[in-house]
Amino acid sequence: MSSTNSIELEQEIARVEEAAQAAISRRWQLVYALRIGLLVVTLGGWELAGRLQWIDPFFFSMPSMIADQIWVWATEGTSQGPLWEQVLVTLEETVLGFLIGAAGGIVCGILLGRNKLLADVFSIYIKVANSIPRVVLGSIFIIALGLGMASKVALAVVMVFFVVFGNAFQGVREADKNLIANALILGASQRQVTYSVVLPSAMSWILASLHVSFGFALVGAVVGEFLGSRQGIGLLIATAQGSFNAAGVFAAMIVLAVVALAAEFLLTRLENLLLKWRPPQFSDMSA
Amino acid sequence: MIHASPETAAISATAAATAAAALASRPAIELINVSRRFISPEGKVIPALRDFSMAVHPEEFCAVVGPTGCGKSTTLSLITGLAKPSAGEVRIDGNIVSGIDPRIGFVFQADAVFPWRNVLDNVAAGPVFRGLPKPQAMDMARDWIRRVGLAGFEAHFPHQLSGGMRKRVALAQTFINEPGILLMDEPFSALDVQTRALMQEELLNLWSVNRASVVFVTHDIEEAIALADRVFVLTKGPATVKAVYEIDLPRPRRVAEARYTPRFIELSRQIWSDLREEVQI
DSSP states (O other), X not given: OHHHHXXXXXXXXXXXXXXXXXXXXXXXXXXXXXXXXXXXXXXXXXXXXXXXXXSOHHHHOOHHHXXXXXXXXXXXXXXXXXXXXXXXXXXXXHHHHHXXXXXXXXXXXXXXXXOHHHHHHHHXXXXXXXXXXXXXXXXXXXXXXXXXXXXXXXXXXXXXXXXXXXXXXXXXXXXXXXXXXXXXXXXXXXXHHIIIXXXXXXXXXXXXXXXXXXXXXXXXXXXXXXXXOSSSHHHHHHHHHHTTOHHHHHHHHHHHHHHHHHHHHHHHXXXXXXXXXXXXXXXXXXX | OOSOOHHHHHHHHHHHHHHHHHHHXXXXXXXXXXXXXXXXXXXXXXXXXXXXXXXXXXXXXEEEEOOTTSSHHHHHHHHHTSSOOSEEEEEETTEEXXXXXXXXXXEOSSOOSOTTSOHHHHHXXXXXXXXXOHHHHHHHHHHHHHHTTOTTOTTOOGGGSOHHHHHHHHXXXXXXXXXXXXXXXSTTTTSOHXXXXXXXXXXXXXXXXXXXXXXXXXXXXXXXXXXXXXXXXXXXXSBOEEEEEEOOOOSSXXXXXXXXXXXXXXXXXXXXXXXHHHHOO
């Protein structure tokens, strides 16, 4: 009696699970179909509007023209050399600026976060510096450091530094007082507390800022190139703008987006590696 | 000193004996007329302890009960040296506390295990901080993990464990340093009733080997009676000692059974009638 009951129960559970799984996969199919549909409608609408002269393709371009432009750049090279060289130059400026800015931000954030006096003295100046529109500094850097890579790296550093600094500082301040007290009583020196308690607990804050600030580094590098340079995607945009080539501007934008997405992917991998102690985030299952 | 002649050896033996006698009578932890005031960020004075005195003898288990917010935890931070008294003296083995004494072990109310370290690295933290070579520290940690019944969970992270298991990690992390003075700040208050009873039992087992002098802060009268040799009842803040109860229940105690003995119930009633006046609002 009871054994037949339990078999029935198992079958029932299997049926329910199968139905639930089917529903979940149907929902995902719907989401993907809608995503693709949205893309097709948007790009198709743009193309159509351009071809029917509702909007002037000279000013607003069209997806087909942009694709052409990327193809030409990729196969024949740009007016300033092969496309990959431009990407590489911009990427090098971005990565250098990002690394220097992030390292500086982390070090200063932890230093000020651990030292109340330093924090009280410097906080006002950091607020002031942070409120300056930093892109404007690009002009100064180009005057001071020339048209080469240094001025772009400097601008990217400035863009990244404040974001990472702010988060590192906050992360250090938010470090659990109990954990610090526990480490001290277990026998840790102030230095050990910094390395084995403060740094790991600030890590999730720091990593969150790294996500955002890589984008900022890219902005810094591109704007720097825009303001004056001999190579890079920013110059590509400036040249396209100078010759009223809207497709060129959009094409450069897409190249930048691809670079940014690739970097974002790598940073997420790094984050998961470093924060594997965190409980899994169930809301992130879709990612 | 090493190659002592017979007579000097005899003299130093008697000296050692008198020193030992003095040591036996001298309290392990002493708070003498201690006051502690907090200064708020706006510069206002908030008194937490007033003219507070207590003494804990070597190998004695003392519990401190009192109304919420009366300054129970403050007594512990004074003993650790993380806070300094505004007036009075805090002594450990007769020496005035200055800085964190390495003999102290502390179990916190909230989770204070490091969430980014697995169980093994958490338990090994103390010896590693204190400069023991890593392989030895790991061996010690494995032994302590086994003693608190967590063998097989070495590679787990705290978020993968239950609240009771995390407390076991915290106990192992504390006991691995072999503290002579054990301070506990409502360590089991966040646990459910069944787990709490198990952890009390576990604590008494660990303590029966370690024999540290203990100050156990709690708001739970029954927990205090079940664990302690003496119970200090505090007044509402700024706290002073209102009464001290000798708990004459025999050891080793089985917490689960001791709870139902007539003596336990009588003590519980006495302490509650004392404390009730303090918690009335």
